[in-house]
Amino acid sequence: MSQELQQQFVRDMLAESYEGLDRFDRAILVLEQGAADAETLNDIFRVVHSLKGTAGCLGFQRIEKLTHAGESLLDLLRTGRLTPSQPIASALLRLSDNLRRLLGSVESTGADRNDDEHQPLIDEFTALRSGGVPVSSPLPMPPPVPPAPPAVATAEPAPAPAPGATPTTWGIFDESAPAPVPAAPGEPAASWGLFESATTPPPPAASPATPAPAATAAPAAPAASSVAASTVRVDVSLLDKLMNLVGELVLTRNQLTQVSQSRHLRAETVSSVSQRLNLVTTELQEGIMKTRMQPIGTIWSKFPRIVRDIAHDLGKQVRLETVGADTELDRTIIESIRDPLTHIIRNSIDHGIESPAGRAAAGKPAEGLILMRAHHEGGQVNIEIVDDGGGINLARVRQKAAEKGLLAPDAAARLTDREVLNLIFHPGFSTAEKVTNVSGRGVGMDVVKTNIEKIGGSVDVQSSAGAGTTLKIKIPLTLAIVPALIVRAGGERFAIPQVSLLELVRLEGEAAQKALEKVYDAPVFRLRGNLLPLVFLDRELKLPSGTDGDGILNIVVLQADQRSFGLVVDEVCDTEEIVVKPLGKQLKGLPMYAGATIMGDGRVALILDALGLAQHSRVVSQTQDRGHAAGTLDAAAASAAASSSQLLLFRVPGRDHLALPLDQAARLAEIETSTVERTGAREAVQYRGRIMPLVHVGRLLGGAAADTPSATGPLQVIVYSHSDHVVGLVVDEICDIVSAAVELQPGTAAPGIKGSAIIQGKITDFVDVGGILRTAGFPAARAA
């Protein structure tokens, strides 16, 4: 077997074994709780059993020996000859740790050799085995395959095998005379056998003189990343679909080549090719994205073990529950949230969950609960880590912050509870009374926060004294292609990722003149009663001042670090999906930019980083800095926003107060009535190269005078995207975007209405988009 092939098999073995060991760990935790069924025991037996066989064939003797010890014990367990116990579970977990380390050295050096001493564990297994029914004898250890020194490695004296079982390694059964298969002469032990008539001569022993190929290959080139991370499994049907799409792409390319060579270029031809290209690219992009998607469960699966070990160390009882393990996100993101999540879990157990005695005193069950939840929401993934521990002691945090000199004592007293909570993300902050082995290793929640923000996510903490703490993490689905808003300032174009975008405000004429106010010399804008600090993009980036002449003020409201600020730009262009390219290393140090992208015309635009921009301009600064008046107001707004939802308020004829959760609306658009095309009773427009059917919300809700178009101006459309389609909801007027805590009440029950709530002092009906679309004949409104 060539070295290359050997390495391929080794890589296969590693990937298979890592996967198996993860399953193994989870099963042992179940076993420890005495809840393992026969199938689970069989499964973990097979994991070790397979690894033993494969490792043996590939010449990894240490792995083989260790797995053999484990296999013998697991065999007793699965056949019920040994009862699971705490020491057994612990030994089995150590087995998986040792095996992982051995596999790790195979991965990095090509040999299963490391500094671990395996004999004690093997001895422990032997001892544990004898704790079972005495009849059990360890399975005989097969001799190692590559007989470098023949049969020298049998450190464990094989017990006398049962009579009749020659330690041969193969045999052929005989129908009539079950004679033991004679061992081939010259070979220490045969490794196969046929059950056949005794007259048949023993198999021509696979010439023992021939030295086995050097099974232990020269050290594989140390892989940069681990085996598990370097391979990905793709559904065959998805692969077929991608292949189909690539075929489509080739056809479109051919078409385009043809069109570009034709002498009389016709606009319709070009636009039809471009539409086709658009369609194929979009589908191809979605398909490729799917291959990169992995369920978050792949990293969650490690947590039961981590929780168990930490809880053990701290003498606590903790149960881990997970919801939404099948939530998928890009694998690069999955990798980068592993460490932050681990740290949060550590913290929850160490600081959150109380000791069993403490819990009993508080009237809680001795066993603490940590719940990990994940779900998709508006192009992002929300992950929550909830514990039912003692919650964060705000007074203690205030005191600590003052002690550590992070805040002046009076400043600490002035902070809102919410701001105090966020102090836990401050560098160098730790409330642990004593530095335990588990937390307090110099890595704090600030690192967690930084790492999550690095991938465009955000962390938020909520806590209630005595009842527990919830950490909420929001992260984007992918980092490679993101929807962004293109703006212009000082003659340059910039892209702002939509995740940090809250809303756009455009002020004209007199309103623009009056809008600006000053708080301590800092420009602010009063947005629905809240002060919004403003940053002028051209001044901030020292660009030539833009077009001030027309008296229009464009404010892009951005969110950074749980606060919002307004970015003043010259012009708001459009939203686009941009491909994120990293900045060159000369520009990497600039915090205001998150990267660069190439626009449709081939020119480069820089991508703005909302947080970096805010910090650079000091509108979001280190807690106690200037602009506290604005800051507090802002924090209050942000805190209200966090506990409530963003709503889009609109009007249709006959119904003046309607609302829809903002995250269900992809965009708001104005569409000229003249562009609407009619097919029978259906109306549709061409929207960004796609066909967007229009649904008149007013008609479907059966409001009064529903058929009289109220205005002759452009149609106000809420673009709603569900699964693969977009639908335009035509309304009369879009009134406002508000954030409010919503408690739906049955109210004016009607088809298409989910319920009602009081918003801004008015009874407002919540539109059931899914219901409306169904009424309008769109069956696939799954996303609603």
Added chain:
Amino acid sequence: MKRTILAVDDALTMRKLVSFTLRSAGLEVVEAADGVEGLAVLRSRPVDLIISDVNMPRMDGIEFTRQARQLLGGRPVPILILTTESDLTKKNDARTAGATGWIVKPFKQEQLIAVVARVLPGSIAAPAAA
């Protein structure tokens, strides 16, 4: 004519190792991940030899051997059991179920080829090993 071998093993790497060894000896190999899959293969096409692992989910190698024998009727297709357990009970079970022979894992590639050459004479033109 190329002889076809059905390799049944739930451990992917081991299955690949077996297939690779046999393919490099000029044999054709069909793979199955457990007994249930193995039987499905047998129903769909003829094979000349079966090599099966013992310990597998859904249907283990012993039960697979038993059902395969029924399915094969009287056809003389050898069945080899591949196992790390060299104990007598498993071997006897396999034998009762109708297995032709057994090979202990880990095996040397030459060994596997030699055993196959023995139960399937003429299948391997020039033994690669030995």
